[in-house]
């Protein structure tokens with residue numbers, strides 16, 4: 215076993231190249247982790263940067279070149295990830311890249327891969343994932359959006375909710391019922407639709423966190439059959455290839471949480487009621503606990519990354535386990551921030567907000583751990599994958 | 614033994630619930646939350662007309678001399694509907710401090726106005742190193758001629774935006790014992806050198822930075838003896854803490870009700886989500902938190918009203934439990950509500966903000982645990 219990554223001389227040379235390039239190209243403005251607070255200029259800058267990365271092939275470094283990837287090795291991919299993590303460019307924000315592309319890769323025709331993957335992997339377009347409906351959240355399979363075949367096209371009607379990102383979409387990746395007579399899970403199709411199609415209306419939602427979410431209405435949206443990904447009723451399985459990644463199956467190689475280090479440093483310096491905060495043993499214990507949880511999260515991320523990169527199959531619950539850990543972690547983190555920072559944890563004011571500011575976001579983000587499935591649903595999946603549930607289930611196809 | 618409300622308390626409860634439903638439904642709370650001052654003079658006026666601003670002040674100062682328990686019952690209902698008002702700052706913290714330490718003249722001029730809701734007071738205690746004990750008071754006040762000059766910054770002051778006067782806790786002398794040398798000053802907010810702005814963020818109160826730049830305060834505005842302010846403040850802070858707890862119990866109660874309602878009406882996989890044991894676990898966490906908060910709070914109120922021993926212990930117990938209970942109840946409720954809970958068109962986030970804001974107000978769970986440790990001689 216070896217927990218360390220090793221690099222050849224050539225790879226270390228490559229690291230220098232990456233570093234030099236990033237130094238010259240990373241946009242220098244504050245990209246708030248809170249999407250709702252990002253300025254238009256910042257978003258544009260992030261989108262431009264995503265495109266530049268994509269043009270170099272570094273957005274999807276180890277994907278094949280013919281589909282817009284970088285054709286690089288795993289080691290080089292990790293080098294890029296590591297170097298990127300040194301910069302504050304967290305959210306170049308395209309779900310299409312992380313979620314849509316893998317499903318197209320598994321399920322798309324050769325023609326579809328050639329058509330949709332390059333613009334996604336080169337960072338030229340933004341894709342939104344439109345699964346959830348008002349009555350179909352955890353129970354996604356009960357979705358009601360209807361795609362009716364009229365002989366030459368599909369005509370889509372329905373409503374989606376909690377969709378999007380602060381970046382306006384070029385394409386939307388959606389699920390709709392193609393065969394209402396067919397049984398559950400075998401009645402759905404997956405479509406990729408230009409966001410500007412007539413009949414698509416996007417209405418912003420007012421949420422306390424998770425900026426840029428919308429309700430989307432489909433009113434007789436016409437979709438040509440070559441925009442159906444997979445077979446007419448393969449949509450559920452197509453979606454599983456996306457959800458497998460979203461449920462944490464993707465993993466991360468650099469998942470050390472900077473906030474924890476900042477918080478530990480703060481604790482050593484700060485005073486509370488005139489006394490060093492470090493004399494508060496209750497807070498000390500809580501911080502050690504946070505440190506432990508963040509290390510477990512880092513290792514779960516590392517394991518997921520290794521599994522995906524080396525196509526190693528373990529039991530199959532690992533992705534959801536990682537997701538569940540992260541969700542609990544962020545709820546806990548918000549409480550600990552509140553305990554350690556006092557009411558300044560709630561403040562979004564440069565004068566009083568501690569550390570690097572912007573931590574107030576975590577208080578809202580704690581309530582926002584439902585994307586890609588609630589904690590309870592992750593537990594349902596873990597139980598099924600371990601074989602201790604009435605329903606047995608194996609991991610979906612994933613790249 | 615009788616753990617039920619008496620007739621008068623029950624009447625207060627019913628009246629308050631009707632009032633909140635009629636005068637301050639959640640849409641109004643949301644609107645106020647988004648407004649600059651967070652304050653509705655109309656609602657406050659009506660609350661004062663109900664006699665609530667003077668409820669615990671003596672009759673001779675225009676109040677009705679009710680028990681702290683009765684006020685707790687009222688505040689629980691206000692907290693359930695999260696009715697925003699300066700009641701707690703003005704009548705409880707500042708009103709009681711003046712009653713406790715003020716001269717007859719101060720009481721005669723100030724308290725009737727406070728009881729009528731015509732004058733609003735806010736307590737400026739906490740500073741940059743945020744803490745609620747005497748050692749946390751650093752801001753200085755120096756005598757000059759027959760005045761004091763106040764210099765320094767108070768932060769996280771509740772209700773300062775709408776207050777007419779600030780009861781400012783400052784240090785007039787240094788000594789070994791942090792409790793000595795603290796003096797209370799009643800400062801007109803309009804005085805030259807006083808500045809106040811509310812801090813933006815995820816807060817359920819318009820809490821403010823209030824800065825004092827060479828502010829002159831006449832001697833006549835000192836409340837109590839110079840240097841002896843802590844003795845006045847300490848029991849007042851304890852009473853204020855338990856009344857705040859009652860407000861938070863009301864919040865927990867509403868969260869529990871809403872969560873139950875959502876469990877019964879939200880359907881996934883063909884059944885109400887309350888059928889899922891994992892969801893039930895969250896509701897159970899909420900009700901456990903609620904009941905722990907309720908009973909520790911009401912026992913503390915009862916102990917204060919009846920002059921029972923070990924009030925301090927009961928107060929710290931109640932605040933440690935209730936701060937965590939409200940926080941836990943909101944977190945669990947968010948788990949149950951998933952996406953819906955994030956919507957600004959739904960009410961949960963308003964409670965979540967309150968819970969997080971009151972978590973530290975008048976002492977965090979950690980502060981009260983340490984106090985309990987001392988009281989338990991650990």
Ligand SMILES: Cc1cc2nc3c(=O)[nH]c(=O)nc-3n(C[C@H](O)[C@H](O)[C@H](O)COP(=O)(O)OP(=O)(O)OC[C@H]3O[C@@H](n4cnc5c(N)ncnc54)[C@H](O)[C@@H]3O)c2cc1C
Nearest residue numbers: 343345346351352376378424586588590889948949951952
């Ligand atoms: C910020 C944010 C961003 C999002 N982005 C997207 C997006 O880009 N695209 C998209 O398609 N969707 C998106 N979503 C939607 C997200 O996937 C759903 O919110 C999530 O799946 C939960 O659905 P729900 O909110 O309807 O909750 P519900 O399904 O109604 O759940 C309510 C409660 O019931 C519990 N529950 C439900 N079923 C079970 C069960 N079988 N066993 C135990 N407990 C159960 C849940 O765990 C939860 O506690 C986003 C959501 C948020 C909050």
